[in-house]
Amino acid sequence: MTHALFALTSELTWYAGGVVFVAAALVARRTTHRQIALLLACWLFYATWGVGFLAVLVFSSIVNYFLGTALRRRVTPARLWIGIATNIALLVLFKYGVKSLADDAGIGAMARLARPIGISFWTLQALSYLFDTYREEDLDPSFLEFCLYMAFAPTVLAGPISRLSSLLPQFRQPLRPTTADVSEGARRVLLGLFMKLVVADVLATGWGRAGGVNAGFERASAGLGGLDVWFLAVGFGFQLFCDFAGYSHIVIGAARAIGFRLEENFDRPYLSPTPAAFWTRWHISLSEWIRDYVFMPMTMLRRGRWWVYTSLLSSMVVVGLWHEAGPTFVVWGAYHGVLLVLHRVGQQVNRSTSYRGLRLGNAGSGVMTFALVSVGWLFFRSPTVSQAVSMCRSLMTFRSYGELSLPFSFYAVTLTVAAGWVMASISGRCLELVRTYWQAAETDPVHPVALAPTPVYVTAIDALDYFAARRWWWLAPILIVIGVVGGFALTDLGATPARTPFMYTLF
């Protein structure tokens, strides 16, 4: 009890220190003072996960700064390769090696260095600095600025994976958040908290004792019907999305509130019409990183269509491996690689033969893409490839579709979340379309509604703009009410969902 209280007090002290340093950064006049205050705040924040983790982060920052300096002094492929090898070695050592070494040797203290939180993310940031230096981009960070780039609190735990070229100019500017920045930042934080604490957690653990995605995947080894597997795949897809996109909203919003702009990480991914479009909307900072530093350099080594497809497939395997060096993630990455290649081959065949047989249209294509992506989540979430394969087999066994063995509340929650998300995602677009249509009435003399009185349109357009810009303020409460009422109606009145950690902080 005393130990727990001490740990909590100690953690709160560290957070309080972080807040003080952020406040100091906001009022500091000199750039160096501001950067020092921000770096101390970021290091304190990171140290709350473990001082050992901070030691690894600082070590990696020092090593990469000197690797970058050496590369800038003389740009050679050999120096770049040394940098790449060093970073991969550090990633493998601290993500996997230290834990097994500590277990083998029985050294408890060593285990404190194992799997530093966010190591997969800040290693990619370090590598992008080396690649950009090799490309002779105009980057000249001081040691202080580079440490801040590596430890920057909004990105250090789970991205968005930022580039130095985007953050460095911001580190050198005074922090002057406007009222609009604070308001927008707060909106993003609240939205992120809603997505994580309400939607993702309810999907993960289910409502009350009923069981959610986690319990469903545990039961999967005993065999599930095809419809159950679809619900689990879709449920997990939304859980992961709300967890990670929610996290991204929180950190992008927190950064915005103190005057920083970070890249967006998601853009309505489940409305993607093709697998290729999905990867421009899902975990954007990772897919752009892979495109820029793996796919493009690899694909330019040789000519030929087969090589382009090999590069694409390999890049997607790297995406899988980056998450975790395990067979399920390799298969998940390869599966997406195959989807991308098949989609491209299909496009080529369509073009070269003018084949017009299978035309799904945007909506059909979107549903197909969503279904294929959902099947991929079975590999992402299952503990073993054999379990994922067995779940896929259930999808193919149509007579199993009548067997429903998951709690009724899980189906209701999954359907509510999926319908709510689609409503929230397309409502803005629908309002935009109506606005464009009405606006055309003002300028187009032959427009069907051009003869109606103009003040009505002005008021209607103003109202549309108002609701379109604030749809999370009116739509989110509606969804919460539907979810809460539905949940209470289905299970115990006093039951609440359990809390789960942000999933991408585990990679």
Added chain:
Amino acid sequence: MSDQFEQMIQYIKRDVMRRPDVQLDEATPLVSSGLIDSLALVDILMKLEDVTRTRLPAGKIQPKDMDTVQLMFATAAKLGKPRK
């Protein structure tokens, strides 16, 4: 140079986008606007190498260097090595 610009613009409209009617000039953003994807970019890179008779080094080119036709040729002039 303008002939090369025009050749590339026509190639992108006709062979990459398959939309000969689309409005495109040498300053139109292609990658950042989402008009072309990474795979299309690879085709354009290969065409750029052919048009400029250069070889572009792997690892030195990024999509942002290829965002407009103007930028593509500037990148080729800066980084391209003459073909043997």
